Amino acid sequence: DSPPDGTEIRQLDEDTVARIAAGEVVERPASAVKELVENSLDAGASSVDVTIESGGTELIRVADDGRGMAEADLRAAVRQHTTSKIEGLEDLESGVATLGFRGEALHTIGSVSKLNIRSRPRDADGAGTELVYEGGDVVSVEPTGCPAGTTVEVEDLFYNTPARRKFLKTTATEFAHVNRVVTRYALANPDVAVSLTHDGREVFSTTGQGDLQAAVLSVYGREVAAAMIPVEADGDELPVGPLESVTGLVSHPETNRSSREYLATYVNGRAVTADAVREGIMGAYGTQLGGDRYPFVVLFLDVPGDAVDVNVHPRKREVRFDDDDAVRRQVDAAVERALLEHGLLRSRAPRG
Numbered sequence: 001d002s003p004p005d006g007t008e009i010r011q012l013d014e015d016t017v018a019r020i021a022a023g024e025v026v027e028r029p030a031s032a033v034k035e036l037v038e039n040s041l042d043a044g045a046s047s048v049d050v051t052i053e054s055g056g057t058e059l060i061r062v063a064d065d066g067r068g069m070a071e072a073d074l075r076a077a078v079r080q081h082t083t084s085k086i087e088g089l090e091d092l093e094s095g096v097a098t099l100g101f102r103g104e105a106l107h108t109i110g111s112v113s114k115l116n117i118r119s120r121p122r123d124a125d126g127a128g129t130e131l132v133y134e135g136g137d138v139v140s141v142e143p144t145g146c147p148a149g150t151t152v153e154v155e156d157l158f159y160n161t162p163a164r165r166k167f168l169k170t171t172a173t174e175f176a177h178v179n180r181v182v183t184r185y186a187l188a189n190p191d192v193a194v195s196l197t198h199d200g201r202e203v204f205s206t207t208g209q210g211d212l213q214a215a216v217l218s219v220y221g222r223e224v225a226a227a228m229i230p231v232e233a234d235g236d237e238l239p240v241g242p243l244e245s246v247t248g249l250v251s252h253p254e255t256n257r258s259s260r261e262y263l264a265t266y267v268n269g270r271a272v273t274a275d276a277v278r279e280g281i282m283g284a285y286g287t288q289l290g291g292d293r294y295p296f297v298v299l300f301l302d303v304p305g306d307a308v309d310v311n312v313h314p315r316k317r318e319v320r321f322d323d324d325d326a327v328r329r330q331v332d333a334a335v336e337r338a339l340l341e342h343g344l345l346r347s348r349a350p351r352g
């Protein structure tokens, strides 16, 4: 568009706006994987299979056996700001139970990739629907034979935004990000069978029939699983603070790594990172861990809905609490107690 007379300020066309917005939601393959896996979990899937090629840059496929979509739903789903999960701001304020609610993921992923969605509602027999979407436009919608549930394929991510594509890192790095995302959801949902396959090789798969311990075994292997001890603390057993409970598994101090990668922490079921939580964990281990060494941790924190804002930016996983100090003390106490009970801590001087 040429600017109207007398001004340099012009209206961007819809395509440009969509692609700029997409760059903010979908930064790399792992961000698309996160959105798609969240959709599958929100759809009540009992299995979620993630397949990627070349770190997700060439192909991301997320197949679920969730509630599925009929043709009209599928057409609506790829439009901007369409969601079945909330009706308005009031729903957000009373706390959303679903992982998604913005109604922008499918639309934005679809505006920077070639998207193919096949879906069939669980309770409808007969054909499902296949929708092909490219660079933000619906290319075709046709009946197709497919299992109940939804399979979303994202090909050539950022094919039409070369600047963003250029910022992608090596296949190994992009894969590591995807692995981390899928791992987080697999650990938080032991009742869902989650698998990850990269370039034809299965990275891990959980059975969907076990508990957290079983999920850790599937994801991290036997050595790590054997080193995990349970953390189980209610708020009233902890120092004063907002946390209602701290539960999960933490590793023996000697089973550690030089990366924070294996600190999987969740607040009200959402995978997040928070300085206060990490510092609480590290405080509990104290000098049992060498410098720059981190334990394996899968820790779930529950806080009252009004004490935490879920309306965080989709890309930001970092949360802050009103009272970070109290959260740090509570996490420290919960983890410390578990380690002490298992004789895994040298006693330490009481802190003031």
Ligand code: ADP
Pocket (backbone or CB within 6 Å): 035, 039, 040, 043, 064, 066, 067, 068, 069, 077, 078, 082, 083, 084, 085, 100, 101, 102, 103, 104, 105, 106, 107, 149, 150
């Ligand atoms: P949001 O998750 O914020 O609602 P999305 O763009 O991710 O927005 O999805 C739009 C809508 O499409 C969802 O609200 C849901 O109704 C539907 N949808 C997306 N993925 C799936 C899926 N895997 N199974 C069933 N329905 C889905």
Ligand code: MG
Pocket (backbone or CB within 6 Å): 035, 038, 039, 100, 101, 103, 105, 106
């Ligand atoms: Mg979503």
